[in-house]
Amino acid sequence: MSLSGVHGALSNLKLCQVDIGTGMDIVTDVAMDLAEAQDEGGMAGIKEIEAMVLECAKLDREINCFVDIVQQVTAEVSTQQPETMVDLSAKVRERFTVKIARLSDAELYNHHKVVAFKESIKNSSDQANQESAEATEESDEEIRVTQSQVNFICPLTQVEMLKPMKNKKCNHHYDEDAIMSLIKTKQKQKKKCRCPVVGCGNADVKQSDLIPDQVLRRRIQSQKRHSNPM
Structure with a gap:
């Protein structure tokens, strides 16, 4: 495979990451609906969805590691003789295996989508409690909506x-x-x-x-x- 072919494959992987991120957003929306419902079945469902989000975060992290390593290796061989391309796959596999072995699943909780998931569930639950307790007049509601719309900009x-x-x-x-x-x-x-x-x-x-x-x-x-x- 030529270097241009390698770069093309990496571009496809990055597109996969976009799809993974979209999927994480979708399941986060589902979890937020469950949090707003505030029932025991919903909380159990949120735990299952959180496990899915963590698996997606793990896959996203592995793709990042793989892309980084391929870019490092290809940068090294591009300055050497063409025959070094033969060892490209082996070098990538070796370095990827070592790097993945050093990673901890606990670090997945620092993934930005996982952080967003946890915060979104908390905020949805808090918002549901607040909305159930609020009883405002129409004029106050209009002010609140106007202020919210400003925050959308x-x-x-x-x-x-x-x-x-x-x-x-x-x-x-x-x-x-x-x-x-x-x-x-x-x-x-x-x-x-x-x-x-x-x-x-x-x-x-x-x-x-x-x-x-x-x-x-x-x-x-x-x-x-x-x-x-x-």
């Missing part, structure tokens, strides 16, 4: 977020594509990425600080459905 794009990401440090939200683009731009400029929310003192937004906010995403989708009924 990305401070970077100034349009409604599609994939809201929450910053664990300052608790502000941004659309995933917009904030990742800004972080990459600042990295190329060798500068720190300041939180784009006006008045925020967070002067160093990092990718590791961001987690998907599934609760907010569902609220945005719910608001769209109510605004545009079939």
Whole structure:
């Protein structure tokens, strides 16, 4: 296989990761529905879904490891003679086996999708409790809805977020594509990425600080459905 063929295979693996991430979002939505129902059967179902999310996180991690190792090995052989390509598969297999053996399943709980899952379940349960206890007047409800809609707007794009990401440090939200683009731009400029929310003192937004906010995403989708009924 040529190096171009290897790079093509890696691109396909990365597309698989996108599908894995989408699947994790879908089962997270199901778990959030169960959390909002707040019954014993639902809690048992959440445990089963959490196990599925962890398995997906493990697969995603293994793909990341494999891609990293292939890129390292191909970078090494690209500067050597063509015959070194013969040993490419063996080198990748050996390094991958060693690296995977060093990984701990406990580390999976730090995977950003797993963190988002745990936080989403907690927030859904808390929100269900809050909504059941609230009895507000219509004028107060209108104010609350208006304030929520404002929170749906990305401070970077100034349009409604599609994939809201929450910053664990300052608790502000941004659309995933917009904030990742800004972080990459600042990295190329060798500068720190300041939180784009006006008045925020967070002067160093990092990718590791961001987690998907599934609760907010569902609220945005719910608001769209109510605004545009079939």
